[in-house]
Amino acid sequence: MNLKQQEIADRLGISRGTLHRVLVGSPLVNKKTRERVEEELKSLNYIPNRAARSLKVGRSMTLGILGPARIRMSNSLKLDGVYHTAEERGYSVIISYSDGSRESDERGIKHLLSHMVDGIIVMGRGLCQPSDHFKAYQDAGKPIVSIYPIHDVECDCVFLDTAAAFERMTRYFIEFGHKRIGLAVFMPRTSRFVLTREQGYVRALEKAGIPFDPGYLIYASPSIMGGEEVPYIESLEAADMDYAAGFWATREIMRRRPRPTALVCASDDTAIGALRAANLAGLRVPEDLALIGYDNSTISRYTSPPLTTVEQPNYRMGQRAVEILLDRIEGRNTSEKCINEKIPFRLVVRESCGAYLQSSGDVPESTAPKKKRARAKAKSKG
């Protein structure tokens, strides 16, 4: 059973004060006593009570995450970054889910605060939107960093410029000579998730002087797809969404005349759904339909053909989020100004768009630098 400091002190015939001093490594302890204490401590397997400690010092050494459902792999990876980095720095992590609604966010933050977290990382799309609810908690008294940009509010954040990424992806097709380019996105059209993608896509088209054809922009959604006779789609909930959307969007877009020759996909998983639809339709990728994904998920190297995609350094983003947060918590950053850390992405060229075409700093996979885990420093490319 687990002893408390008092009991240990008693056993050793010393005071709690002295015990505490050796516990925190204070030099103000007799060498002999210290050794005796340390020995006993080891054999007793003392486990400090953090609740008591937190209560006393007013800090818990734990970080809170206001998180989304973790189904999407990219979120999982971000979380890994957060967890490992926090652990390295001696912090625990506790998650509270939120669906992004105001009530849910409020409940979540309250929950975290009640745990006395020292800071909060916001990972959902939640606070990224109109986010009046954010204001309410801004002065929860705890530092917050968002893993997506919060535009209408002052807040530290680390983000990837998704619009720029999708502009780049679209431009890649354009440089290849494609004129009829589709975009497959899904779910609420007003979510930042699709807004940014659409924006980048349109921007690339505009810059190239290619007229925007709304027929090439496919918004898949459970309700729409449910109405269609779509094989493979039996449950249209989160886990399936990306694949299903890609699958459905591809079927849909191939009905357009003239037919698009390239499809920008919201994610690698979306591209995989698209790939399947193309296969079933007897379309060759990239010859009949070129595909580009987003995420550089591990699997994108193993599809046939392997996916050209944009790398999103998820692990790194999680890592940076806690670093920025800890700078605030531990007082290394006292500036009023918010940190807005843009994480660079890079285009990873494989085969789903046709033969390698290298341009402005993009790396075909063969020459890509060896990656060191997910922590890989991404080659800058903005």
Next chain:
Amino acid sequence: MNLKQQEIADRLGISRGTLHRVLVGSPLVNKKTRERVEEELKSLNYIPNRAARSLKVGRSMTLGILGPARIRMSNSLKLDGVYHTAEERGYSVIISYSDGSRESDERGIKHLLSHMVDGIIVMGRGLCQPSDHFKAYQDAGKPIVSIYPIHDVECDCVFLDTAAAFERMTRYFIEFGHKRIGLAVFMPRTSRFVLTREQGYVRALEKAGIPFDPGYLIYASPSIMGGEEVPYIESLEAADMDYAAGFWATREIMRRRPRPTALVCASDDTAIGALRAANLAGLRVPEDLALIGYDNSTISRYTSPPLTTVEQPNYRMGQRAVEILLDRIEGRNTSEKCINEKIPFRLVVRESCGAYLQSSGDVPESTAPKKKRARAKAKSKG
């Protein structure tokens, strides 16, 4: 800023005792007082301090997870099950990673205990092995449930009989008429991960009277694969392991003479790696090489051909783990006897093994019951 009970009581001119009574919904409070208090509470946005509460009552309403790195999607899904269920029941969750080594497990459990968790869920392979370290913590005084079976120790657990699953998978090939069947597994041969798979595979062979050919059993490992010239394998760490192993194993096994006609894969991701290797080698699946996966991951429906696989009800397992744990924590289960809950799996027949062949309760996808999210009650099949 966040008020404490004392301050609120003062504002209202009542005692902490009374405040507390309305907070916990005790009937021993004057109606008027109660209303007044509740109103004030709402407007003040009171956030209770759980550290103080935990300290006082000796319970924290939080569950600890001794977890593996979360990279594998199936773990992510299990965690989802744990989180959502815990949240529904009013518990928070905190994770501590462990690589499965004794030191790491000890550190992790200690960490959780120091958070005063009310119970622990063990998710890694860690404690599933020789697990002398488990003994050390068995009487940490907290209930523990393992999400894999711990054979040599008394402990509640929920598990899927992996050996039975792999026996079933192998038998499926046998029923199809295959005689030369390979098994692609990886990493430490002594891990329960491969032991169970190998065992099931061999058992099916034995029962069918097919001689076991060690040459058909491929153990991929980073070191082995690193020596080979294996494209796609640039980082052989966890994230890539499944794919890379499947890729490498397929190349390897196709060198065997006579060539196997079917390959049992350690996971769906392994099967996907295998599929890619087969594609590159110009082998048709399933005609030249039949493939079966394990997990029924979402993507297995979107590969070409879609994967026949075994469904592992991850979400459900996480869910059951917390239910069993809470029964213990909340005193509904005081039995000395350990719970050993075997979660049923089912074979999901798609196309990677050839035309549909239905047998003993297996469900071809077309007739599979509509799945309700990951929570789906799996059709019994054991």
Next chain:
DNA sequence: GTGAAAGCGCTAACAG
């Protein structure tokens, strides 16, 4: 119905 008081395990300030 209500208030007062003790104490959960720990830290930190102060006295020796």
Next chain:
DNA sequence: CTGTTAGCGCTTTCAC
């Protein structure tokens, strides 16, 4: 160098 003490915010017992 060491021991004593006063709380951190909350729950709970007991007395009114």
